[in-house]
Amino acid sequence: MRWLSGTRQEILSELDKEKYMRKADDQQIEAATKEIIDNVVSSGDRALFEYSRKFDQTELDELEISQDAINQAYQQLEDSVKTALEKAKENIISYHKKQKQYDFMDSEKSGVIRGQLVRPLERVGVYVPGGTAAYPSSVLMNVLPAKIAGVDEVIMVTPPSPEGVPSIILAAAKIAGVDRVFQVGGAQAIAALAYGTATIPKVDKIVGPGNIYVATAKKQVFGTVGIDMIAGPSEIGVLADAQADPAFIAADLLSQAEHDVLARTFLVTDSKRLAEEVEREIAEQLITLPRKEIAERSIVDHSWIILASGTTDMFDIMNEIAPEHLEVQMEDPMSRLHDIRNAGSIFLGAYTSEPVGDYLSGTNHVLPTSGTAKFYSPLGVYDFVKYSQVSYYTKEALAEVQADIALLARKEGLEAHARAVEYRFKEEDK
Amino acid sequence: MRWLSGTRQEILSELDKEKYMRKADDQQIEAATKEIIDNVVSSGDRALFEYSRKFDQTELDELEISQDAINQAYQQLEDSVKTALEKAKENIISYHKKQKQYDFMDSEKSGVIRGQLVRPLERVGVYVPGGTAAYPSSVLMNVLPAKIAGVDEVIMVTPPSPEGVPSIILAAAKIAGVDRVFQVGGAQAIAALAYGTATIPKVDKIVGPGNIYVATAKKQVFGTVGIDMIAGPSEIGVLADAQADPAFIAADLLSQAEHDVLARTFLVTDSKRLAEEVEREIAEQLITLPRKEIAERSIVDHSWIILASGTTDMFDIMNEIAPEHLEVQMEDPMSRLHDIRNAGSIFLGAYTSEPVGDYLSGTNHVLPTSGTAKFYSPLGVYDFVKYSQVSYYTKEALAEVQADIALLARKEGLEAHARAVEYRFKEEDK
Numbered sequence: 119m120r121w122l123s124g125t126r127q128e129i130l131s132e133l134d135k136e137k138y139m140r141k142a143d144d145q146q147i148e149a150a151t152k153e154i155i156d157n158v159v160s161s162g163d164r165a166l167f168e169y170s171r172k173f174d175q176t177e178l179d180e181l182e183i184s185q186d187a188i189n190q191a192y193q194q195l196e197d198s199v200k201t202a203l204e205k206a207k208e209n210i211i212s213y214h215k216k217q218k219q220y221d222f223m224d225s226e227k228s229g230v231i232r233g234q235l236v237r238p239l240e241r242v243g244v245y246v247p248g249g250t251a252a253y254p255s256s257v258l259m260n261v262l263p264a265k266i267a268g269v270d271e272v273i274m275v276t277p278p279s280p281e282g283v284p285s286i287i288l289a290a291a292k293i294a295g296v297d298r299v300f301q302v303g304g305a306q307a308i309a310a311l312a313y314g315t316a317t318i319p320k321v322d323k324i325v326g327p328g329n330i331y332v333a334t335a336k337k338q339v340f341g342t343v344g345i346d347m348i349a350g351p352s353e354i355g356v357l358a359d360a361q362a363d364p365a366f367i368a369a370d371l372l373s374q375a376e377h378d379v380l381a382r383t384f385l386v387t388d389s390k391r392l393a394e395e396v397e398r399e400i401a402e403q404l405i406t407l408p409r410k411e412i413a414e415r416s417i418v419d420h421s422w423i424i425l426a427s428g429t430t431d432m433f434d435i436m437n438e439i440a441p442e443h444l445e446v447q448m449e450d451p452m453s454r455l456h457d458i459r460n461a462g463s464i465f466l467g468a469y470t471s472e473p474v475g476d477y478l479s480g481t482n483h484v485l486p487t488s489g490t491a492k493f494y495s496p497l498g499v500y501d502f503v504k505y506s507q508v509s510y511y512t513k514e515a516l517a518e519v520q521a522d523i524a525l526l527a528r529k530e531g532l533e534a535h536a537r538a539v540e541y542r543f544k545e546e547d548k
Numbered sequence: 549m550r551w552l553s554g555t556r557q558e559i560l561s562e563l564d565k566e567k568y569m570r571k572a573d574d575q576q577i578e579a580a581t582k583e584i585i586d587n588v589v590s591s592g593d594r595a596l597f598e599y600s601r602k603f604d605q606t607e608l609d610e611l612e613i614s615q616d617a618i619n620q621a622y623q624q625l626e627d628s629v630k631t632a633l634e635k636a637k638e639n640i641i642s643y644h645k646k647q648k649q650y651d652f653m654d655s656e657k658s659g660v661i662r663g664q665l666v667r668p669l670e671r672v673g674v675y676v677p678g679g680t681a682a683y684p685s686s687v688l689m690n691v692l693p694a695k696i697a698g699v700d701e702v703i704m705v706t707p708p709s710p711e712g713v714p715s716i717i718l719a720a721a722k723i724a725g726v727d728r729v730f731q732v733g734g735a736q737a738i739a740a741l742a743y744g745t746a747t748i749p750k751v752d753k754i755v756g757p758g759n760i761y762v763a764t765a766k767k768q769v770f771g772t773v774g775i776d777m778i779a780g781p782s783e784i785g786v787l788a789d790a791q792a793d794p795a796f797i798a799a800d801l802l803s804q805a806e807h808d809v810l811a812r813t814f815l816v817t818d819s820k821r822l823a824e825e826v827e828r829e830i831a832e833q834l835i836t837l838p839r840k841e842i843a844e845r846s847i848v849d850h851s852w853i854i855l856a857s858g859t860t861d862m863f864d865i866m867n868e869i870a871p872e873h874l875e876v877q878m879e880d881p882m883s884r885l886h887d888i889r890n891a892g893s894i895f896l897g898a899y900t901s902e903p904v905g906d907y908l909s910g911t912n913h914v915l916p917t918s919g920t921a922k923f924y925s926p927l928g929v930y931d932f933v934k935y936s937q938v939s940y941y942t943k944e945a946l947a948e949v950q951a952d953i954a955l956l957a958r959k960e961g962l963e964a965h966a967r968a969v970e971y972r973f974k975e976e977d978k
Contacts, residue, residue, distance in 0.1 A: 199959055202952040211660050216652055221622040224646065231882075231896075232643055232911060237889055239923055253960050273939040286959070287718040322923040340767065341778040344923035348771040369968040376964040408963045444668045452661075452940065459667055463937040466661075469946045469972055470939055477956045478949045481662060481937040488893035492671055493752040495935040505925040510882065511898040511904055519908045522632040526907045528681050529629055529716070535903040538799040542899055 119397055119417060123425035130438050133422075146331070151305045151334040156343050158309035163317050165344055169306040176278040176301075181317050183283060183299040191288035199286070202359035202477075203254060204295050208382075209480030210262045217499040218266065223508065229515030233508040238268035239344075240317060242502060243311035244296070244325035246287060248277030248303055253289035255476060259483050259497065260326050261294035267502035272296050273321055275311060277303025304328075312339035325497065326483070346497060351380035351420075352487040355441030355461070356455075357432055358396075360389040362447035363468055367392075368399030370445060370472050373418035376409040382420040384439055394425045433457040440491040443472050462491045516542060549827055549847060551771030553855035557688075560868050563852075563920050574760070581735045581764040588739035593747050600738040604678075606708040611747050613713060629716070632907075633684060639910030640692045647929040648696065653938065659945030663938040668698035669774075670931060671749060673741035674726070675756035676717060678707030678733055684720035685906060689913050689927065690756050697932035705741060707733025709940055722811035729822035734758075735765035742769035755927065757914070776927060780918040781810035781850075784902055785871030785891070787862055787884075788826075789821040792877035797822075800875060800902050805846035806839040812850040814869055816862050823853045840925040852924055863887040870921040873902050892921045946972060952969050 122129050136484035152428045157165045163181065169175045199403060204467050223233035236527070244260045246252060274291050277285055278301035291299055300318055308328075314320030324336060338499045354374040356367050369516075371383040387393050400417060407413055426432040433454075436444065440460035448454060451466040458464060462485030463475050486494035520539045527535035552559050553777030564694045587595045593611065600606045619906040625633075653663035656669060674690045676682060687704070694702050704721050706713055708731035721729055732740060738758075744750030753774035754766060766775045784799050786802040799929055801813045836844055857929050863884075866874065870890035878884060888894060893905050903966040906913045916924035957965035 198955060202955050205949075205952055206956070209775070209916050212656065216654065217664065221647075224645055226642065228910070232909065233648065234886075235885070235894075240889070250961060255956060255960065337767075337770065340770065341920070344920075365971060369964070369971040371966040373962070373968040376962060378728075403967075406966075409961075413964060455665070455938065458936065459670070460934075461936050463941070464665075466938065466940040467942075469943045470941045471946065471968045471972060473945065473953055473957060473962075473968050474941055474949065475937070475939060476965060477953045479660070479662065479675065479939045479941070481939050485937075486934075490774075491773070491934065491936070493934055495819075496937050498935065500930070500935075504916075504921065504923055505928065506888065506891050506913075506921070507893040507905070507926050507931075508896065509894070509900055509905060509909045509911050511900045511909070512897075514898045516899045516901070516904065519635075519904065522635055522904055523907045525628060526636070526685060527903060530685065531680065531839075532803070532806060532903075533581075534803040534843065535906060537833075537837075538796075538803040538901045538903050541795060541799040542901060 119400070119421040119423050121423050121425065126431045126434055128428070129424055129435055130427070132331065133435075141403055147330055147334050151338060154305040155309040155335060155338060158306050158315065159313050162315035164310040166302050166310060166315065168304055169304065170278050170302065174278045176280050178278055178301065180303055181300050183288065183301055188288045188292050188299060191285035192292040194285055195289040200289070203258065206255065206478050206480070207258055207262065207293055210258055210477060210482070211266065211480070213480035214263050214266050214482070214499050217476060219500065219503065227515065228465060231508070231510040235506040235508060236503050237506060238270070239322040239502050239504065240269070241271045241273065242269045242272045243275060243319045243324040245307060245324060245328050245332060246274055247328050248279060248309065252284050252287050254275070254286045255483065256327070257287060257290035257296070258294050261291070261296055263482065263497060263499045265266040265295050267499045269502050271298070273311065273319065274299045275302050275307040277301070277307075300411055305331045308332060308335035308339060312343045323502070325484070325501065346484070347486055347490060347494045352377045352383070352384060353382040353441050353479055353487055354443040354445065355384040355386065355436050355439050356387060356445045356447060356500040357436055358387045358389070358392055358447040359449060360392055361449055362392055364392055364395035364399050366471070367396050367447060367469055368403050371396070371400060371417075371421070372403055372413050372442070373473055375413040375421070376407060379412050379415040380420060381416045383417070384422045384424065384436070384441060386424045386426055386436050388426050388432060390425055393425060397423065436496035440489045442485045442487045442491065443475070445470070445472060460492045462486045462496050513542065549830070549851040549853050551853045551855065556856070556861045556864055559854055559865055561854070563865075563869065565807055575726060577760055577764050579942060581761055581768060584735040585739040585765060585768060588736050588745065589743050592745040596732050596736055596740060596745065599734065600708050600732065603734055604708045606710050608708055608731065611730050611732055613718065613731055618718045618722050618729060621715035622722040624715055625719040630719070633688065633720060636685065636908050636910070637688055637692065637723055639697065639908060640688055640912070641910075644693050644696050644912070644929050645911035645951075649930065649933065657945065659668040661938070661940040665936040666933050667936060668700070669752040669932050669934065670699070671701045671703065671704060671751045672699045673703045673754040674752040675737060675758050676704055676706040677758050678709060680716060682706070682714050682717050684716050685913065686757070687717060687720035687726070688724050691721070691726055693927060694914065694932040695725050697929045699932050701728070703741065703749065705732050705737040707731070712772055732763060735761045736892035737768060738762060738765035742773045753932070755914070757933065776914070776931060777916055777920060777924045780805045783812040783814070783871050783917055784873040784875065785814040785816065785866050785869050786875045787866055788815060788817045788819070788822055789879060790822055791879055792822055794822055794825035795903070796827050796898055797826050797877060798833050801826070801830060801847075801851070802833055802837065802843055803903055804873070805843040805851070806837060809842055809845040810850060811846045813847070814852045814854060814866070815857045816854045816856055816866050818856050818858055818862060823855060827853065862943060870919045872915045872917045872921065873905070875900070875902060890922045891954045892916045892926050943972065
């Protein structure tokens with residue numbers, strides 16, 4: 119673990135070096151991704167079958183997974199897991215329903231009505247990674263907000279494999295209410311969703327995490343379709359005071375570290391004693407972890423212990439880090455809420471261990487990373503709707519503003535704009 | 549104007565050819581943009597002065613425009629224009645205030661609290677194009693929603709010119725409440741905002757339209773900062789029945805066409821007579837337009853008259869077009885609202901001429917184009933906030949769900965996640 123201390127400014131500039139280091143974009147990955155997308159656009163399904171053979175060593179008969187196969191996977195799921203996933207679903211729904219937004223339509227001046235419509239997207243694509251990163255919990259997190267928003271059709275894509283798509287993923291798709299599932303992965307899946315093929319329908323927006331090819335492809339199709347944020351390695355920040363339990367903190371930091379050798383963990387505290395105890399606890403708890411090697415690499419390379427001088431500095435520093443997950447292990451944590459400006463998901467108090475949000479609290483676990491919580495939000499119902507503005511003017515209402523409109527339009531050199539309004543008051547001359 | 553008719557499906561597949569044609573990305577522009585960004589990241593302000601010399605033929609002393617210069621520009625503005633801009637501002641504020649969202653915080657089960665915070669972004673950059681595309685109205689449209697959201701600091705960038713930045717743009721910045729203005733344009737301005745230089749502070753999000761270099765740069769820095777949508781040529785769709793006034797429609801189509809030779813206009817109607825009259829009116833009104841050449845090119849190349857068989861087809865077709873601006877010139881237009889699914893800004897009735905939205909109604913004129921209204925929204929207050937999730941569990945509440953969390957975590961192979969929760973119930977063993 120790397121220790122940082124000093125003034126607020128010294129600590130921030132040290133952290134800045136890490137955060138804003140500009141990645142040399144991998145030109146090779148960009149070119150390869152572009153070629154895959156072009157190929158899917160020109161050859162459609164044929165390209166998808168070929169890429170399955172080439173990248174996934176899988177000879178497919180069909181791209182779509184039948185409803186029968188999905189139902190069967192659901193039937194075979196152990197009851198305990200089914201129950202746990204259903205509980206998670208229930209909590210996700212009850213939390214996300216509160217994010218629903220509604221139309222407004224107001225008549226504010228005589229003859230003028232202005233409003234805003236909230237409409238669901240029509241069709242959405244959800245990417246679910248394959249291999250060891252195939253998480254049933256993520257299927258629920260990506261799909262349910264879309265369903266609550268009222269999206270007509272949710273399409274899931276996930277990489278094929280010689281053993282078939284993991285049945286727990288199909289079962290989770292069934293529980294979440296996915297409409298159709300296609301076994302196609304990588305950049306080719308993103309291309310198929312963005313442009314459509316004979317078999318796979320074009321969607322309006324693509325969400326869900328993936329490897330670097332998937333992320334690059336999403337960035338390349340951005341604008342043709344909507345995409346969610348670009349996800350980086352997972353991370354956690356912990357704000358702790360002297361009364362916090364070092365064993366709890368160590369366990370939570372390790373739960374983040376086991377995700378990925380690139381996962382980042384930040385402990386910000388004003389207690390040196392606590393920091394030292396956390397470091398000792400981590401060393402101890404690491405020993406028996408099955409994913410010890412991953413977690414250890416993450417802790418050695420991407421773990422910071424930051425000694426701040428006082429509470430104000432602690433919050434200032436953490437707000438600059440803008441962590442994906444933020445635990446507040448301090449006295450009276452609820453009273454600290456107004457000091458938090460940037461964080462994806464906030465966990466208050468000693469017993470709100472971060473994994474509760476990964477699985478069961480119902481808050482979303484698809485969150486902004488790498489400091490992007492400064493401007494990105496957790497995945498939510500708002501990602502699956504768009505707004506339309508509405509206005510209505512009577513003739514009298516337009517008459518009142520026509521001179522101002524014409525003046526501004528002419529000032530901008532747009533004569534036809536001025537005339538379009540003035541035309542409405544020339545009927546008698548015609 | 550191009551006429552389309554036939555079945556709904558025939559018309560849509562004809563339009564699809566236009567809409568989804570994949571642009572060969574301009575590799576040269578992408579490479580040039582990337583080089584500019586790299587250069588700004590490595591050389592900072594020095595690169596900005598050099599690009600001003602090279603691209604804008606302007607030798608600058610300072611990047612920042614002083615508050616004195618801005619105040620002076622404001623003083624010099626004609627009173628009539630000032631009054632019109634102030635009216636526009638007032639209406640923009642009253643409309644956008646309705647978009648404000650608020651925190652929620654609910655205690656739903658014993659010992660569990662879940663909530664969502666809405667927090668403004670801290671610093672936002674607004675790009676304002678130079679030359680003939682420098683519109684004071686757009687300054688208001690981009691800046692005011694950020695101010696209403698509560699953004700701490702709004703930075704405006706706009707290209708330098710040997711004659712200086714147009715004083716009407718500086719006056720509009722003053723009216724809108726811009727905090728600082730820098731004279732820097734193109735991809736170099738986007739790079740400066742995304743990464744920061746000694747003089748220009750790094751922002752959290754960049755909004756505002758620009759040329760192809762600006763748009764490409766925005767796409768390249770996407771993820772390092774937030775960006776708004778990628779804007780294409782302006783467009784309007786008009787839904788009209790037999791009772792509509794062809795002269796009004798022609799005037800409105802021309803107001804769109806005068807923007808740009810690439811501007812697109814769509815008239816969808818079930819009345820052949822009306823369509824023919826609109827075409828005649830356009831030919832007539834075109835003659836005396838100052839921007840006749842631009843408007844004519846747009847009308848010849850990118851203007852469609854679509855004859856639909858009945859009202860249902862009219863709406864189905866228009867929803868596929870998903871226009872930036874949509875006029876409903878039909879009887880009882882308010883009753884049609886529920887048939888509209890995809891449109892940036894909707895103008896209802898004969899007297900809600902589209903330019904009213906460009907200048908004075910208070911709805912935003914920064915809108916999704918090229919069919920992206922299927923998934924993008926008008927620029928709004930929601931673009932300048934982000935959400936944070938909040939959760940709080942008591943020990944008892946965590947105890948109730950710990951078994952389910954541990955089960956799901958282990959099912960996903962994440963042992964440290966299971967242990968982090970279980971650790972909370974082992975204190976007595978320590």
